[in-house]
Amino acid sequence: MANIRRRKLKTQISFQVRIRRAGIRDIVKSFLTRTEAKRWARSMETKLDRGDFSDYTEASKLTLGDIAKRYIDGGYHRKKKGARYEEYRYSQLLENTISGVNLLKLSSKHLAEYRAFRLQEVEPATWNKDFNFISVIINTAIFEWGIYLPNNPCKMIKRSKEPAPRLRVLEDEEYSRLLKACREVDLIYLEHAFVFSIETTMRQGELLRAKWEHVNFKKRTLFIPDTKTGFLSKDLTSNRTIPLSGLAIQTLQQLPRHISGRIFPITRDQLNQKWKLAKKKAKIKDYRFHDNRCTGITWCFEKKHLEISEVMTLSGHKSPTILLKRYTKLNPTKIAMKI
Numbered sequence: 001m002a003n004i005r006r007r008k009l010k011t012q013i014s015f016q017v018r019i020r021r022a023g024i025r026d027i028v029k030s031f032l033t034r035t036e037a038k039r040w041a042r043s044m045e046t047k048l049d050r051g052d053f054s055d056y057t058e059a060s061k062l063t064l065g066d067i068a069k070r071y072i073d074g075g076y077h078r079k080k081k082g083a084r085y086e087e088y089r090y091s092q093l094l095e096n097t098i099s100g101v102n103l104l105k106l107s108s109k110h111l112a113e114y115r116a117f118r119l120q121e122v123e124p125a126t127w128n129k130d131f132n133f134i135s136v137i138i139n140t141a142i143f144e145w146g147i148y149l150p151n152n153p154c155k156m157i158k159r160s161k162e163p164a165p166r167l168r169v170l171e172d173e174e175y176s177r178l179l180k181a182c183r184e185v186d187l188i189y190l191e192h193a194f195v196f197s198i199e200t201t202m203r204q205g206e207l208l209r210a211k212w213e214h215v216n217f218k219k220r221t222l223f224i225p226d227t228k229t230g231f232l233s234k235d236l237t238s239n240r241t242i243p244l245s246g247l248a249i250q251t252l253q254q255l256p257r258h259i260s261g262r263i264f265p266i267t268r269d270q271l272n273q274k275w276k277l278a279k280k281k282a283k284i285k286d287y288r289f290h291d292n293r294c295t296g297i298t299w300c301f302e303k304k305h306l307e308i309s310e311v312m313t314l315s316g317h318k319s320p321t322i323l324l325k326r327y328t329k330l331n332p333t334k335i336a337m338k339i
Contacts, residue, residue: 002045004017201296
């Protein structure tokens with residue numbers, strides 16, 4: 001039974017419809033006129049009599065971009081690691097026409113078109129994360145905000161097949177060329193960031209957040225705290241203390257102290273820009289800054305002869321499988337020389 005109540009607000013009069021049915025939650029909606037309220041009430045009661053307990057009114061007024069904005073503005077992404085990347089995915093979504101598609105009209109066709117567009121710019125693994133983000137915000141709208149939708153169209157789209165893990169390790173001669181090029185680029189921190197990232201196997205995000213207060217020169221360790229802004233993956237431990245090699249300590253001792261307290265007080269963009277220049281200068285191809293992690297881990301086995309458990313302490317990996325499969329590329333010739 002629908003009940004229509006006249007409500008006097010500060011600046012206007014509204015008519016609130018409340019429909020009560022056994023076994024479902026009350027359906028409530030307000031209108032500016034009694035006529036609109038009655039029309040909507042009759043329509044909803046007809047649907048309920050047919051056994052359709054869904055109200056698509058709210059969804060009909062929202063776009064995918066609208067619920068994505070609510071998700072980000074509400075801080076839902078901050079509940080998990082990777083928050084910074086979620087904000088990036090949100091910004092990419094808003095730049096595409098799919099963000100303006102009405103929720104009730106959003107289909108697998110729209111998602112497939114967005115997938116084709118993104119795959120022109122990013123790898124399949126990145127698209128899969130974009131796709132997960134869209135699926136999560138739609139599910140949040142349905143199950144947490146009570147926005148009625150017939151289904152989540154993401155269920156009709158398959159995730160892209162990801163290629164085998166990419167493993168790229170510097171040869172000794174490449175390392176020498178790149179080190180020389182880093183010294184010649186006009187960023188005093190580049191050479192030290194390059195060496196330190198290999199010696200510690202730290203990720204770029206960890207490197208740029210590292211602080212002097214977390215360095216213990218006496219014990220030769222660096223404490224890496226967990227962060228909710230999200231650069232650590234589920235494969236890594238959270239708070240951890242890593243050992244520092246002699247070269248890592250030497251690198252730190254050569255660095256000036258910055259008022260910010262950060263060891264490398266530069267931005268990600270600054271580092272990446274100068275890194276590209278150094279690679280071009282050294283004529284190094286197909287090598288990213290993140291590959292320093294792979295080089296460092298591989299050299300832990302080949303040059304430093306560390307045990308798997310010791311390398312895991314350094315890299316922070318929970319699983320030896322992930323460590324060996326994704327970040328280790330041993331040279332068969334060097335192994336043959338040992339046997």
